Amino acid sequence: MNTTLDSATFMRIRDYVHCHAGILIGAEKSSMVVSRLWRRLELLGLPTFEQYLALVTSPEGAAERVHMLDQLTTNETYFFREPAHFNRLQQQILPSLPRRPLRVWCGAASTGEEPYSLAMVLQDTLGNQPWELVATDLSTKVLQQARRGIYRLERLEQMPPAYLKRYCRRGVEKYEGTLMIDAELRRKVEFREHNLLQPLEDRGGGFDVIFLRNVLIYFDQPTKQRVLDHVVAQLRPGGWLVTGHCDSLIGIRLPLQQIIPSVFVSAPAQHQPQKRPA
Numbered sequence: 001m002n003t004t005l006d007s008a009t010f011m012r013i014r015d016y017v018h019c020h021a022g023i024l025i026g027a028e029k030s031s032m033v034v035s036r037l038w039r040r041l042e043l044l045g046l047p048t049f050e051q052y053l054a055l056v057t058s059p060e061g062a063a064e065r066v067h068m069l070d071q072l073t074t075n076e077t078y079f080f081r082e083p084a085h086f087n088r089l090q091q092q093i094l095p096s097l098p099r100r101p102l103r104v105w106c107g108a109a110s111t112g113e114e115p116y117s118l119a120m121v122l123q124d125t126l127g128n129q130p131w132e133l134v135a136t137d138l139s140t141k142v143l144q145q146a147r148r149g150i151y152r153l154e155r156l157e158q159m160p161p162a163y164l165k166r167y168c169r170r171g172v173e174k175y176e177g178t179l180m181i182d183a184e185l186r187r188k189v190e191f192r193e194h195n196l197l198q199p200l201e202d203r204g205g206g207f208d209v210i211f212l213r214n215v216l217i218y219f220d221q222p223t224k225q226r227v228l229d230h231v232v233a234q235l236r237p238g239g240w241l242v243t244g245h246c247d248s249l250i251g252i253r254l255p256l257q258q259i260i261p262s263v264f265v266s267a268p269a270q271h272q273p274q275k276r277p278a
């Protein structure tokens with residue numbers, strides 16, 4: 001097997017990933033692409049990256065396209081990452097919303113730590129008020145892990161101890177050294193495959209809160225705009241959008257009010273004055 005990646009094939013892989021996932025791979029990342037993909041070539045018995053690319057771009061390559069994007073996406077995440085957002089959710093965002101069933105969308109949910117952190121706050125804050133949480137990602141591999149809801153104990157540093165006690169179960173026997181998200185909470189999170197470059201297909205009537213964190217950073221300016229246009233279209237009036245602290249939105253048109261640099265709110269519904277009976 002020849003694991004060298006010539007620059008023309010590398011450029012075509014970069015273009016392909018940019019076009020299908022919106023993700024920018026830096027021009028200096030050729031060795032990262034080799035290290036993440038060579039196992040796929042080995043598994044498929046393909047001797048060169050050129051042949052691999054030919055498969056991925058052919059009509060027969062649909063399944064392999066998913067594997068390739070799985071390998072090339074960066075899935076770094078942890079529980080209660082950027083904890084100020086979870087405090088704000090609890091103290092400002094949820095109290096501002098009407099007391100009806102709430103809908104929350106976690107885009108780019110990765111292996112599940114972020115949506116389960118959200119689920120803990122929702123369950124803890126809303127009491128008996130019903131809520132729904134949709135968590136999406138492009139990568140089928142991370143979604144599989146997320147649905148299992150099993151994590152190594154060392155992933156839990158940021159989790160508030162009260163939530164750890166209330167919503168997590170310590171693994172025993174073959175699950176020793178792991179923690180499992182409580183089954184009832186797990187059932188309340190719906191994981192779906194979704195590419196942010198496309199509009200979300202959803203019949204639930206929009207979302208009150210959307211967390212879209214640490215993914216915009218991988219997109220160029222036009223892709224960011226396209227993704228955010230799709231996302232904002234899903235916000236209910238008075239709904240909130242939370243982005244990552246490193247996701248720069250400079251130069252992006254966003255029809256929302258900015259509360260702090262990573263937290264935005266949409267205009268409340270216009271109430272029509274009631275017509276008096278004639």
Ligand SMILES: C[S@@+](CC[C@H](N)C(=O)[O-])C[C@H]1O[C@@H](n2cnc3c(N)ncnc32)[C@H](O)[C@@H]1O
Pocket residue numbers: 020021022023073074075076077078081107108109110111114136137138139142194195196197212213214215218244
């Ligand atoms: C760095 S992780 C961020 C996870 C989490 N939001 C957080 O803040 O911890 C980025 C995630 O974005 C996903 N992703 C990348 N491009 C995407 C796309 N076009 N559509 C949907 N998800 C995408 C990746 O699969 C990955 O799981």
